[in-house]
Amino acid sequence: MPDNFAGRLLEWYDQHGRHDLPWHHNRNAYRVWVSEIMLQQTQVTTVIPYFNAFMRRFPDARALAEAPEDDVLSHWSGLGYYARARNLQKAAKTVMAEFGGEFPQDQDKLESLTGIGRSTAAAILTQAFGKRAAILDGNVKRVLARYHAVPGWPGQTSVLNRLWEYAEQHTPHDRVRDYTQAIMDLGAMVCTRTRPQCDSCPLQADCTAYARGEATLYPGSKPKKAKPEKTTWMVILEDSQGRIMLERRPPSGIWGGLWSLPELDPAFGADELQDACERKLGIACETPQLISGFRHTFSHYHLHIQPARLRVHGSHVVADSDNLRWLHRDEALTLGLPAPIRTLLTDAEQAALL
Template identity: 80%
Template structure:
């Protein structure tokens, strides 16, 4: 079965697969690794311009290891899941310090690096070194779950173990680099989440879910749980020189390590913002100008953001520049690692009508 599965998949890939992605050029472990991390939770079309800009700024693991963290986060801004960027740099530093700047060629050593799990390590081995190693990203899980009609949500250990068994079973010794790209391409281009193009699938004749007319049942969905709702004031504080006050967020948690706007408790009313800024920041400000609020969704909750713009009249020295606070002109701020909603607020504050 394994030979037939792999052979048919490779034959399809030779004619229909993606052979010209940016990380296929000058292919090495570093470029494969960065692409794999970027592709987690993110589609290829979105990743391509980020990958190219990242490679231009950090062309090798040494450049990434020694770069300022703000520079790394700035080049990640908009991709989301920012822990990936911080872990990427930590792993780069480990490769330089522990492995002499060369990525190891063993599954165990690769998995010892921050942010690299079993599937990512296997992708590096297969794509960069041509070493037989089974991958299991989201696309591959979907292909295998349907082909073998494996019930249940892949986040469950029992289901995941079955999928790993099948992934190992089907991975060939020959052309493993092409095979790993082929099965990811099949999931992304043919065996899609909704409306899979089964008539174009090279595995259709043996696909258990297709035979039963039940492709929509596989893989099983994650049990749904309502996301909690949270709210915050985000304050755009601008001094008479046109500078904005930014604060660096804590290294862990939402938007960890990024620069953001000061926040105030949503319990404050709009007419209390002036007093709140004076009490909490020592700033004498104008009356607030409210900007239309919006909702930003994280993986585990919704955040209702209500922006307000205030002009600082005095007391700037109460919040002087320091490691976690800076007064910056907008063009300087946009060079830092900013969460996407904050970047939008600083570049397009009038995107919605003023309240």
């Protein structure tokens, strides 16, 4: 059957699509790859300044591969999902070691790189090399799920496989680079998650969900689970030189590899923090000064953070190491910090305390 899905989409893109994004300039596989990883779970407007700063510091795979991890994480700080940054650097090292610094023009080889899945590999092939490959990011899933009224949550294998079939079916052999950008743009700008602008959509005439008046019912939602609530103490330890202690988190897990404030068991009462600091860190402290707590939400739980500031008695007894550092606040802010910790250390009220 003739399919004018791509033709209508390309006509719309020529008039209304995004043609001047930073990764469209000096286009190559490295720039496309970094943009695709940044755009996972993150909107274009948020990504643009991060992408530009990242390119200035790490203009190619070699620069990224050879950079200190702290530098990479610092340039990622605020984007969230920090495993993406660590995976970027790991993949860059592989590109240098196994592919001579050049990204392979092969789907399977691209997918062998850490952090690159089927859709990201296809985006690199189409955007950087002009090769035909079907993509299926979040925006594309939404467009196809509505157009074909595919029931169910795309996280389910059967639903995902069906969407991949449609993605392959609609991907044209000509202008594939423009097509992949067009379908992503349509999902981001018109076929939005809430309040889709169906009257402006070039696919409206035969969109099944629109015909049924059910556009917002597709794609199906992930089954909801109540997020668990967790609590932690975060201590701002200040030594006699006005420096604060930062602790590097483990390489895997939440905020993996980033620098953060030392944490203490939430079972401790405020009057037990001095003893807890001495037992865990070997540091004698003065009476804690509590700071307003706040909640930070992760993808799978809520974390209630209760900060407390404690001055260290005399000269601190814990030396700098690979995982502990004493830094002035301005120095600390140059490291890769989780967004809520950066906010805590830069908040005007807290800054006055420090």
